[in-house]
Amino acid sequence: MATFHVAQEGPVNALALNKDNTQVAIGGRNVFKVYAIEEDKFREICNLRASKHLNLSFSCNDVSWSSTDDSYLATAATNGHVCVWNLTKMGKAMQEQDYQDHKRTVNKVNFHASEPFKLISGSQDGTMRYFDLRVKSAVSVFYSNTESVRDVQFSPHNPYTFSAVSDNGSVQLWDIRKPEKCQLQYTAHSGPVFACDWHPECTWLATASRDKTIKVWDLTSKPTLEYTIHTIASIGHVKWRPQRKYHIASCALVIDCSINIWDVRRPYIPFASFNEHRDIASGVAWRGDPHVYLSSGRDCTLYQHSFNDALRPASKANPQGVSLNRMGEILYARKVSTVNNNTNNNNSLAKATAGIIRKISTTQSADQFHQTSSNLLQFTHINCIQKQESDNFLALAKNYVLHGRSISELCEHNSAVAREFGKSHISVIWKIIKTMYGEEFMQNSINATNNNRDEGSHNNMPINTMVPSGIGLENAINTIRDVEPDQKSKGGDTPAAQFSGGDDETENEDQVDHAVIYNNGFPADLNFRTGLPKGDFSFGENELDMEIDSLNSDFRTSYRGFNHITPECQQDWTLPNEAFPIRHEILERSSPPEQFPNHHSPDINEEPHTFQFDDQPPVLISVSKPPKKNLWNPSNIVIEALKHHAILGDIQTAACILIVLGDCRKYLKDLSESLQEHWLLGYIEILGRFRLWNVATQVIKLAWLPSVFQLNQQSTRFNTNCSKCAKPLQRVGWLCDRCHSSRYALCSICHQVVRGLYVWCQGCSHGGHLMHIRQWFSINRTCPTGCGHMCEYR
Structure with missing residues (x-):
């Protein structure tokens, strides 16, 4: 059969097949139709929304077709109504029953597998209601004690049993004859369970949840988790594939628009995938044939799919892999090509059976795993250097x-x-x-911020200090460091006196020829980022800051005769034409140096000369805004x-x-x-x-x-099970909610209460003191309680 589809006026929420799998009913907020399924197309039979008497009951959240009578359809409405439709009637009479027992939206509705007039529904109000089409109201009410019931399904193995799944992650099994209390309840998922489906051949129940898993439970005696499938998105619908024990179809609620067919024995890669839908698929129904199924979607389409058009993700999976641990060991998996060595010896048999084998392979290969063999190789390399690095x-x-x-x-x-x-x-x-x-x-970052804030305002700046530049900043600092104690006393108390205008000023005239103006002497925060060295990074001495501060103080006291800049003039920095006032007025240009020997240079033994200076030297350069020192x-x-x-x-x-x-x-x-x-x-x-x-x-x-x-x-909580009845212990306390036993906290070896570290087996739920369990499994492999479980202790 070929794959084909039909478009609708709006999103389709659900679909249902009749007992002969020849007709399909679809429902949505704006869609409610019945189609006949032909060889290569859908043919519309009736449109129930074409009626003149439309109301909220025509808005379908779910659709179910009676498994015994093709005349009856049931719909779950968003206004809390459960409607039963008789397709043999016309007009308003088609709506044969309108049950208004639920108080909130009805999520699911299902006909009984063998009773033609029995119907059950699950709602957001946390109740399930059992209807008889011959009665105007619900026959029985089942209270789940949960916020919402997402799905209800009659068991194909027991006519009195149905399952219900809820938002709290639990699964309940009910007997329709005993609405007072459920037969069995267990926690199946860590999030809301959106769907469930009974296996048609064995007592397996598949549940799908928002925790991105599909779990298969064996309910023969007590609930036993048989398989877990891991998906990439929350699952909203699941349906077992007929005539294939291990195959199940799933539809996601978000993200994934594909319909995946899983083999529960391989939980991470879908067996087959169908990507025809352009939006989230909302339902799946098998046509009784394992190779054909129908699906509806939020993309306003109804599809019939053929397995011949399926994608096989496993065939594209890489059979090779490599893993490296911290000790330098390598695990490498490589693909193995299987070659039949007996081909040459069996040529005649191969020719005789070639046609038969080809037919078998084409019909059965579609339902088999993608067969790829891999060898696992381990490489261990003892490397002393690598071990040292670790x-x-x-x-x-x-x-x-x-x-x-x-x-x-x-x-x-x-x-x-x-x-x-x-x-x-x-x-x-x-x-x-x-x-x-x-x-x-x-x-420096703080200073830069403060400077930017105070930029343009220099009225509060300190008086400028004259710093000799003839020897340079670095030479000046070296001179400060190398000065002898007896030299400090000649011109002042500090080394800066050597550069001052005090008594020994003439002794340093050969060194001090020019001066450069700095703001506040040496900057307070000298640093390599500001252009001036400071501290250990350049000189290796922490006392340099104190020396520079002392130098600033001496400069301000020694050059008080040269500082004629008043606070009113500080905003306009000026640079005189000479570092010191000239000794006499220059009337004409100087002669060449060879005609005037440097006889004015003072000698160390000469008496210091006294000069008169002008009150205000001429100005050659005017700086209105000092440059900023960028970090x-x-x-x-x-x-x-x-x-x-x-x-x-x-x-x-x-x-x-x-x-x-x-x-x-x-x-x-x-x-x-x-x-x-x-x-x-x-x-x-x-x-x-x-x-x-x-x-x-x-x-x-x-x-x-x-x-x-x-x-x-993220959650790091671990729930242990009761060692007596295996019920998950979800509350803090010493007693089990089911059997009221405190044995779950007893050591399986010494039978005493475990008050320290407690270790348990997740398979059989038995445990005990860490020391006792370690000693036991050093010589044994089975559980110390005698339950026969092969516990794995690591």
Whole structure:
């Protein structure tokens, strides 16, 4: 059969087939039709919304066709009504029954498999109601004690049993003869269960949930989870494939528009996939043939699908893979080509059976797994260097400090840790980060902000200081450092007296020829970013700041005779034509130097000369606005360094530096958040491989990206089972809700209450003291209680 479809006026919410699988009814908010299924098309039989008496009961949330009488249809309406339609009548009489027992939207409606007049429904009001078409109201009411009932299905194996699934993740089994209490209730999923379906051949019940899983439960005795299928989206509908025990179809609620056919024995790759729908599929119905089924969708279409047009995701799956653990061991899976070595010996038999084999393969291959064989190879390479690297990673991860101190202290500590474990180059990197983003960087950032705020206002600036420039700033500072104590006493109390205009001024005239004006002497925050060296970075002495401050003070006292700039004039900085007032008036241009020997240069033994200076020297240069000293931004270099280490595989250094920088990360504007997230998640993953859970948790808590720090907000709760009745223990307490036994907290070996570490088997729910269980499984393989379960202890 071919694949074909028909378009509708609006989205289709549900569909149902009659007992002969020759007609299909579809329903939606604006759609309610019945089609005959022909060879290659759908032929419309009737349109129930063409009636003149439209009301909310014509808006269908679900449709069910009687399995014994083709004349009856039942619909679940969004206004809480359950309507029964008689297709043999016309007009308003087609609506034979209109049950208004539910108080909220009806989610599901189903006819009994063998009773033609029996009907059951499930609603948002948390109740299920059992109807008899011959009675005007519900015959029985079943209270689920949940917020909403999403699906109800009669069991094909027991005419008195039906299942119901709810928003709280539970599954209930009811006996229609006993509406007071359900026969069985168990928690099947961690989220709302949207659909369920009974297996037509065995007592399996499939449930689908928002937790992106489809679970198959064996309800022969107590609920036993047989299979779990993992999907990429929440599942809204499931339907077993006829004549195929392990095949089930599913439709997603969001994201995935495909209809997937699963083999429950392979839970991660669909057996077949159909991608005809352009929006979410809303229902699936098999036509009694395992190779043909119908589907409806929110894309306003009704499809008939043929398995000949199915995609096989497993055939495209790569049978090869590789995995590397932290010890350097490699697991490699490779595809194996199977070759029949006896082909040449059986040529005659092959020719005789070629036609038969070809026919069998074409008919059966569609229902078989994609057969691909793989060999698993393990490679172990003992590398001392690699083992040392792993040991260093562990040591650094355990000893690094990432928070709780200043950036300088953190970098200093981590630098010492890296140096201790032989990572000298990493130690240098931490030193550089300290220099770049330590307290000086933060102070300069604050000063730059304040300067920008006060830009243009110089009325409060201190009086300018004359700084000799003939020897240069660096020579001046070296001279300060090298001066002898006896020289300090010649012209003042400080080394700056050598450059002052005091008693020994003439002794230094050969050195002091010109002067340059600086704002407030030497700047207070000398730094390599501002253009002036300071501290350990350039000179290696912390006393330099005190010397410079002293020098500023002496300059202001020594040159008080030259500072004629009043506060009113401070806003317009001026530069005189000479550093010092000229000794005599120059009347004409000077002669060449060889005609006038430098006989005015004072000798050290000569008496100092006294000069008269003009009150106001002529001005040659006027500076109205001093230039700003821009901060050097090391962000680009840091980003390149982090990327370099990440490329080399040292994700630990990149992630730890990002964490330590803290608020300074705002300067790394060119580093994308996606790359930062990649580094953090990579570091967390590696920590998990080394089982450094505490360090990984600390990294997650210190993360600044929502996608990372929300990892700790995911559920890490484990529910154990009662060791006596195997019921999940969902409440805190010592007693089981079902059997009221406290034996679940007893050790299976010493039979005492476990008050410390408790270990249990997820298969049989038995456990005990960690020490006792470890000793038991060192010599045994089965459960110590004698239940016969082969417990796996690791």
